[in-house]
Amino acid sequence: MVEHLQLLRRLEKIIEETEFAWSLCIIGEDQSDKLAELTGDLKRPYSADGNGKEILSGYSYWGIEPTIAWRHACQDPYYPVMKEGLASFNRGWRNIFGQLTDERYHYVSLGPGTGEKDRAVLGDLQPRYNGMFYVPVDMSGEMLRVCMEPVRTLPFMRGFRSQVLPVQLDFNDEQNVKELDGLRQRLIGDEPVLFSLLGNTMANFDYDFDLLAMLSERLLHPQDRLMLEVATTPDLSENAARAAAQEYERSKAFREFVTSALHQSTDLSIDMNSVVFLGSVEQERSLLVKVIYQNQSGQDVVMTVPDRTEVTFAAGDTIRLLITRKYARPALHTFLASAGLNIENEAYAAFSSRRQAHRFGMSLMLLSRGDRPDGPTSVAQQVFRTRRPRESAPA
Structure with a gap:
């Protein structure tokens, strides 16, 4: 126990005295499990409206x-x-x-x-x-x-x-x-x-x-x-929902952000014009903005996902990149x-x-x-x- 306390005090002294940006960090999860979850979500069934393949919040x-x-x-x-x-x-x-x-x-x-x-x-x-x-x-x-x-x-x-x-x-x-x-x-x-x-x-x-x-x-x-x-x-109107979607759509940097996880996790050649912003009214509580990536090429595309398997990204299929609300x-x-x-x-x-x-x-x-x-x-x-x-x- 004494040795452990001495080690912690030495680490504390190092962190406080150096100009380098050291910090202690607790790793709480097996990252391989997270990668497997992301891979499974990219293998989900065909959907034309972003309700199939997806990149969940956090992975973005x-x-x-x-x-x-x-x-x-x-x-x-x-x-x-x-x-x-x-x-x-x-x-x-x-x-x-x-x-x-x-x-x-x-x-x-x-x-x-x-x-x-x-x-x-x-x-x-x-x-x-x-x-x-x-x-x-x-x-x-x-x-x-x-x-x-x-x-x-x-x-x-x-x-x-x-x-x-x-x-x-x-x-x-x-x-x-x-x-x-x-x-x-x-x-x-x-x-x-x-x-x-x-x-x-x-x-x-x-x-x-x-x-x-x-x-x-x-x-x-x-x-x-x-x-x-x-x-x-x-x-909470359809016009407001469209305005909310357009608010995000105007930002080129935001488009680059929402596609960055897709670029990092697959070998798809990203077409920024294939990023679609959909606004809708979510019951009586919020405006929902769904950002999807849609295969608008007219042809099926084969993409490689993190476990190195190949997945068909069919013409018209979508990958949900992000959702947000107001x-x-x-x-x-x-x-x-x-x-x-x-x-x-x-x-x-x-x-x-x-x-x-x-x-x-x-x-x-x-x-x-x-x-x-x-x-x-x-x-x-x-x-x-x-x-x-x-x-x-x-x-």
Whole structure:
């Protein structure tokens, strides 16, 4: 035991004293399992509308090529969700920060992105509690490296680096979240944690509300808080859905990002004109934007997938590259209540657009866990769930 403690102290000393960008990272998953899952999803049946072959959320950012493409897209002024989100976050965070009455928060960032928002959060939290831990969690090890770049410029980082613990883990898996909660218990015990799910990350998951309910139930303790940031819409119409799709379609850098995982994982020759953006109204809760890659060549194409097998990408077939959403705030609030989450504070910012008919925006909320309704699901949860049955992929 003494030898282990001595080793940890030596590593801590090395990290604090060197100018090199060392950081300790906990690897939580077998990456070969993730690769097998991605391969299986690329072998799914034919679909003309993006409901067959797919690259699930997480894999869109997994690996060095998607990470670089994502960082480039975040700097594109034609990508308004990211541009406006970065611009409005600091104002919203100041309101949220004022609601954090406890002085001693640790910070766990679920999907830290480029790290710019985490830098703002840490800049206020750490001076109040210099014993805090910062735990960024992401499925992509490369994204964890990227998120640390702005954080390292904080003035207190030299003495704080040993309290930064990146965790490579897919937090869309219930067992993984259980293990993350166990790590939290061993690391900091019952001290309060501020969790965050920023940048409209929740909107990229098929079962978005199920994810949030699971995080609330399995990860959030009564003394904790969750900071949630989502894109919003005041209008659930087909015209608004088309406008939402066009918002993403305008960005060349975003097109390069959504195709980067496909380029990294297959030998397809990517045609940017074959990237299709589809907008639709998702029940009474959100606008859904589905980004697909469609074989518009008129001929079947054979593509090689990560296990080196060949898969027929038939004429007209599609590969879903990404989904995202813009939420109706009343519907979102109703779901949060049904999931037992209380809104402690909310900062809303409308996008700076002349298109008043589709005034999209960003909402930053501070949530706490409250009492849950009786029974396994409420009426609201049944309305909001939009589970899409997954067909078995061919061997």
